[in-house]
Amino acid sequence: MRTGLARFGRRGAAGAAARRTATAAVIAAALISPFGAAGIAQAAPVALAAPTQTQAPSAATVTAVDWLSDRRVALWIESPSMGTPIQVQLLLARDWNINPAAVFPSVWMLDGLRATDQESGWTAETDAESYFADKNVNVVLPVGGQSSFYSDWVDQDNGKNYQWETFLTKELPPILENDWRTNQTRGVVGLSMGGTAAMFLAARNEGFFKFAGSLSGMLTTTTLGMPQAIQYAMADAGGYNSKAMWGAPTNDLWAQHDPYLLAEKLRGVSLYVSSGNGVAGPYDPPSGIPGVSSNYAGMGLEILSRLTSQTFATKLNKLGIPAQVVYRPSGLHTWEYWQFELKQLWPQLASSLGVEVDKPSCSVSGAIGNASGANSWLGDCLTAEYNVAGGRAQDFRFGRVFFNADAGAQAVAGAIGGNYQGSGGPAGALGFPTTGEFGTPDGRGRGNAFQNGMIYFTPQTGAHAVRGAILDEWARQGYEGGPLGYPVLDEVPTPSKPGAVQGFEIGAMYHSPDLGTHAVQGMILGKYGQLGWENGSLGFPKTSEIGPIKDGGRFNEFEGGNIYWSPLTGAWAIRNGEIFDAWKSVGYEGGRLGYITSDQFDMDGGGIQQNFQFGIITVKDGKVTIAP
Incomplete structure (x- = not known):
């Protein structure tokens, strides 16, 4: 787990925190000032419409699977509703390997407002991966969704077409159930923005989640000052406009995503609510004033979470809906507290999903x-x-x-x-x-x-297997210490001809049953690609790179010709045939024509031509001409 300053659900870099210190203080004050110390001022009752029913979308498809460890896998899912690939990472259940026929309940972990497109904060900032290793649940970690509140937006913003509720509740479940041994017993845990979403997603999609946990969530969205506070936070976390999310504050969509107003629909869901109180605790940087931290935004946001959580809990109590509500005696809006809280809620979450609390x-x-x-x-x-x-x-x-x-x-x-x-x-x-x-x-x-x-x-290239004839040739050339460096891709079959290819840092290794295994690298590989790889006129390589030759040049032989490269001329192909034979007759690159300076091309009026450093070769009407 990394350490540092958490800002509304996602840790920012130290430089970013420094640049935003003044802004953070203003935001904290703005968030707190409408409410005072007594509690949240309640808005007038809002007529609550039924949650919007989304038409069943076209099926989402998995376009790539990346195994990050034996228990952690990244899925790239093409979302029809969002029109873009969405990454979802899974932490697989403890018994995934020992019991390959089993299916498992799932825990969905939602990130904060500063969610990145690289990795969930739950794995980047906490020990959730190792903690869940002995739990018999599949953990679902949506990646991305900065400032989205995991909802369907009315408009695009910052180039994002957020339709997260549709993705999570309609598009993702069939993939998990059909391909990743996940049943329909689900719990959801979210922090900050994700805590808000955990509650309204459970309420808006009755029966979808058996457990909903909010850690430092904002559990009212329509009470006095809350739309403005949310707008402040979204603008600070990526420059998003809340009007693109749910429209103006008077739009009924704000009420349709308000956990406080949706509380009745949470009946039957196992609920867990926690927050700190904004007073500096054991994980918070001190400011020199007792109980006050220099993390001003974290202080203000956690006070706001406490106030809204109290209001939400009071509503649940009035409705007779049970919930585990935990108010910590200190603590700011930071990951260390959420990591702690995750372990406190696990027994309740495990019970609601029907799995054992402790490993056998x-x-x-x-x-x-x-x-x-x-x-x-x-x-x-x-x-x-x-x-x-x-x-x-x-x-x-x-x-x-x-x-x-x-x-x-x-x-x-x-x-x-x-x-x-x-x-x-x-x-x-x-x-x-x-x-x-x-x-x-x-x-x-x-x-x-x-x-x-x-x-x-390597951290730069990831993990890739090398085997068979490609491994033999790579080893002959010196493994990772040879000209190709480390593998950057796994071996794959060539698409249209019998053979295989594998990418390395400095080039690629090709294998053909007829021609053996050979490396193509650098600018020669670039030219080979321009000409269609093994499906182009050159076919498979017959040699690895040969050289140095004149003036530091190099070349590869291929089925249909050669590619030559030199520092002065770059990389050019010469096909087998009359032009190649003519160039050979005058001494290749060491002769009077020098290196190739163009690919072969058709001439006006018929015939073909190829250019060299010190002349040209043409073929027209069966006649070969070498000209200076």
Whole structure:
């Protein structure tokens, strides 16, 4: 978990915090001033319309799956309602591997106003990933939605077409249920903006969630001053306009998203509400004044959360709707408190979803026990040993250990474990691991060896497997210390011809059953791509890059010709045929024509031509001409 200043649900960089200090103080004052110390002033009653019924959208589709670890996976989902890919990350249930036929309840974790498009704050800022490792639920982490309140907006803003409620309640569930072993028993936990959304999503979609938890949420949206406070916060967190969200404050959509006014519809949902009180606590930077923190925005926002939470809780009490309400004696609007609160609410959440609070007991023994003991970073066991294709495995908090009679017991974890899991684990192309994780000589990367290949990882390139003929050639060239560097993509079949290709930092490795395995890199690779890769006129490579030759140049041979590169002329292709034969006859690049300076092209009036440093070659009516 990183440390620093949290601002309305998302930690900002220190520089950004410094730039906004004055603004934060103004916002904090603006948020608090309409209410005073006594409580929230209530607006006149608002006639509450039924939640808008969204027509069933076209089916969302998963366009990419990225295994970040053996238990954490990122899905890229094309959303018909939003018209853009949305990332959703999953933390898979404890028994995902040991019980492959099981389906699991889910916990949906909503971010704060400063949500980023890279990662949920719950995994970036808290220990939620390791905490949920022993919980038998699939955790659903929508990524993105800065300032969205996870709602359907009436208009676009900042280039965003927010239709989050439709995505979450209509488009996402079929994917989770059909492909990711998730049932319809769901709970939702949100912080700040996400806490507001957790309550109104549960109310607007009756029966969708069995549990709803708000941590420092703003639980009224229509009471006096709240639309203005929300506008302040949204403008500060990304420059968004609340009118694009729900229209002007008089628009009934504000009431339709107000947890206070929707409270009756939460009957039957297990509810948890918590907030601090704005007084500096153990995680807050002091200001020199007792009880006051220098995090002015965090102070003001948590006071606002306390006031609105109290008003909401009072409404629930009047309606006879039970809720666990926790008012902490101190604390600001920061991640450390939300991490703490997540662990406090878990027993109630687990009970509502019908799963055990604590993991079952497990133990380690034999070869797997020896391997886990030698790799104490794996943490505690999560499951008993279980069978996998050709051997045994056991899951730990931070990875897995696999055992095979030939390969022994080896630990696999992190991004390498994710790539291994995504490729089928022991039943996949790689087979069993034959080593534990090791560091590479250059200090940049890590790797594991397997029966049928290797997986390499760097923070810059991610984790990718290299195997078969491509691994053999990459090894011959010096592995990651050779000209290609680390893999940046997994091997894939070439689309129209028998063969395979894999991307590396400095180029690509191609394999053809007829021509073998060869590297193409740099500007030669760029020219090859312009000409259609292996489907173009050049076909597959016949050699890796050859050189240096004259003036530091280099070239690759291909089925249909060559590509030459030099520092002075760049990269150009020359096809097999009469022009190539004529250039050869005068000494290639070392002869009187020098290097190629153009691709072959058609001449006006018929024929073909290619240009060189010191002349041209033309072919017309069967006649080849070399001209200075």
